Amino acid sequence: MEQVDPPQVAWFSPWDLLPLVGALALALALPGLMHGLPDPIPTHFNARGIANGWTSQAGYPWLAFGLPAAIWAVLWLTGRAFVGSDQDPDGRKSSAMAPLRGLITLGLLGMMAGGLFIPRHGQGVIVWMIGGFLALALLGILLMARQMKQTLRDDKRSEHYRWGLFYVNPEDPALWVPKRLGLGWTLNFAHDLSWIILALLLLPVALVISLTRTH
Incomplete structure (x- = not known):
């Protein structure tokens, strides 16, 4: 190498x-x-x-x-x-x-x-x-x-971003990829599993909002 x-x-x-x-x-x-x-x-x-x-x-x-x-x-x-x-x-x-x-x-x-x-x-x-x-x-x-x-x-991945925010590249096997701006990771939304992960991440927020409206 x-x-x-x-x-x-x-x-x-x-x-x-x-x-x-x-x-x-x-x-x-x-x-x-x-x-x-x-x-x-x-x-x-x-x-x-x-x-x-x-x-x-x-x-x-x-x-x-x-x-x-x-x-x-x-x-x-x-x-x-x-x-x-x-x-x-x-x-x-x-x-x-x-x-x-x-x-x-x-x-x-x-x-x-x-x-x-x-x-x-x-x-x-x-x-x-x-x-x-x-x-x-x-x-x-x-x-x-x-x-x-x-x-x-x-960034060679720029062409695979939608609206500059969402990474969509079916040829990239990685589910998580480094962010272009700042530090951290973002999802590769070309994979079905990414949408399941996003739903799980948003679920607590949705529950808090629903509980707030009912009280």
Whole structure:
């Protein structure tokens, strides 16, 4: 069998510099932002904007940096885990996830900083915090989708997709095939068994809907 070298994919991306710069900026600003705040600091709010969770000033830096770092690590590991597999043979899906990873982590750091303005400026800050995070997350999704379009153009299975979503290839014996976009598998709907599996997957949803309507 011919030896195939694993794909050479950079471990990190320039997009990963965004949360790094954001973390450094927050580290420099944190002492000033926390000065004069109550201890503990309100860090969780209910639907009406009333604080129902607090974190001590000593523990806040662990939350402010730990949560974004954990989310970044999960997104990074998710992309790297499939490089070289049938999910991401050339590593392009992993590379395409970099904008989303960087911008979501930056958005979380912004929320951590924004939370320190709530005791001084009121609940209206929450709207700006959530809005800023969602805007960065949406931008990350759009940039990721744009990069992943290249994988669609080069995918040899593209001609077997219906409406770009459903894989139908009777010549492919595989029942489950890797998704074109994102990570995971999709069914080959050319096989009768795929429709049975789809029905079984949708059955719990149908039961929940029917029970909801009867009560």
